[in-house]
Amino acid sequence: MNAARSAAPASVPGAPDAVPEDLPFEAALAQLEEIVRQLEKGDVPLDRSVEIYERGEALKRHCEALLKRAEARIQRITLGPDGQAASVAPLDVE
Structure with missing residues (x-):
């Protein structure tokens, strides 16, 4: 599992932690777009997909x-x- 986490880009946090309230719209949107790219690619393990999906929802x-x-x-x-x-x-x- 740790290998999957370290393979993810730094711009996409690994857990659905609370999004900082001061995160600018543009930065949040960029992270969301990166999550969509990762999920559409389809080569992310299931447990990691669920984590980044939850982050995307946040x-x-x-x-x-x-x-x-x-x-x-x-x-x-x-x-x-x-x-x-x-x-x-x-x-x-x-």
């Missing part, structure tokens, strides 16, 4: 949370009759 949840926060910060700009920004309001995402 990264997916992290990315979704970051996107949700970003969505909440986006504002709709209302233009006045002169075409200039008149006001901003929360974006209605639903």
Whole structure:
């Protein structure tokens, strides 16, 4: 099992440990893409596949949370009759 772990790229942690809250979206997405590549390749032992799949799920949840926060910060700009920004309001995402 240790040989399988050491063969994995350093960018993909071996266990589904909690994703650091300060992990940037782009870094989490890059790790998630690497996990997808490994799983699609199909040459990862089953137990390792389960571990990296679980890590992928944690990264997916992290990315979704970051996107949700970003969505909440986006504002709709209302233009006045002169075409200039008149006001901003929360974006209605639903």
